Amino acid sequence: AQSVAQPEDQVNVAEGNPLTVKCTYSVSGNPYLFWYVQYPNRGLQFLLKYITGDNLVKGSYGFEAEFNKSQTSFHLKKPSALVSDSALYFCAVRDTGMDTGRRALTFGSGTRLQVQP
Amino acid sequence: GAVVSQHPSWVICKSGTSVKIECRSLDFQATTMFWYRQFPKQSLMLMATSNEGSKATYEQGVEKDKFLINHASLTLSTLTVTSAHPEDSSFYICSARVAKGTGTEAFFGQGTRLTVV
Numbered sequence: 001a002q003s004v005a006q007p008e009d010q011v012n013v014a015e016g017n018p019l020t021v022k023c024t025y026s027v028s029g030n031p032y033l034f035w036y037v038q039y040p041n042r043g044l045q046f047l048l049k050y051i052t053g054d055n056l057v058k059g060s061y062g063f064e065a066e067f068n069k070s071q072t073s074f075h076l077k078k079p080s081a082l083v084s085d086s087a088l089y090f091c092a093v094r095d096t097g098m099d100t101g102r103r104a105l106t107f108g109s110g111t112r113l114q115v116q117p
Numbered sequence: 118g119a120v121v122s123q124h125p126s127w128v129i130c131k132s133g134t135s136v137k138i139e140c141r142s143l144d145f146q147a148t149t150m151f152w153y154r155q156f157p158k159q160s161l162m163l164m165a166t167s168n169e170g171s172k173a174t175y176e177q178g179v180e181k182d183k184f185l186i187n188h189a190s191l192t193l194s195t196l197t198v199t200s201a202h203p204e205d206s207s208f209y210i211c212s213a214r215v216a217k218g219t220g221t222e223a224f225f226g227q228g229t230r231l232t233v234v
Contacts, residue, residue: 104212
């Protein structure tokens with residue numbers, strides 16, 4: 001079984017400050033990890049993913065995430081937040097294994113990021 | 118990135134009627150599509166996995182006869198909510214993966230807001 005935890009319902013940060021949105025995961029094998037962003041009444045937009053290799057992954061809109069195997073975490077970060085970054089962020093995981101092409105993602109509960117001007 | 122188009126974006130229907138939601142992969146072939154349901158301020162819950170040319174695989178607790186899924190081609194999957202009731206009101210999102218291989222991210226449609234009155 002695979003699961004994702006996003007411990008914070010909401011994160012508030014001032015514009016220009018660094019932001020972190022936390023995510024921890026649980027899988028039986030090796031994880032594929034993803035971050036998506038959702039704007040009101042819209043589908044999800046892909047931000048970045050970790051498959052293998054460098055633990056620091058860079059993605060869209062200046063976001064990055066660090067894979068930490070020992071802590072089973074994949075926190076989303078950005079050095080300088082923008083008001084336009086305010087949205088709902090989802091961490092997702094897919095376990096490696098058989099028939100992964102047909103396996104859906106498991107999502108965390110989501111974290112609402114609010115960037116204040 | 119790959120584009121997934123979902124139609125309609127919103128629909129209001131009367132209780133007892135059926136509603137069909139379409140999910141199209143516009144610039145790639147998707148052997149597998151996924152249907153999610155999202156309640157307000159909650160995460161995405163997988164409803165079913167739709168495989169082209171075969172029967173969909175439903176998650177536990179999802180009524181197969183109520184949520185009919187058809188994946189007749191490599192670019193189109195449909196979800197029909199039959200005999201809709203107010204409790205079926207929700208945000209429905211489809212996603213598709215570009216390839217069957219490991220590590221590829223899923224692309225999401227813009228979602229359909231269903232309101233049953």
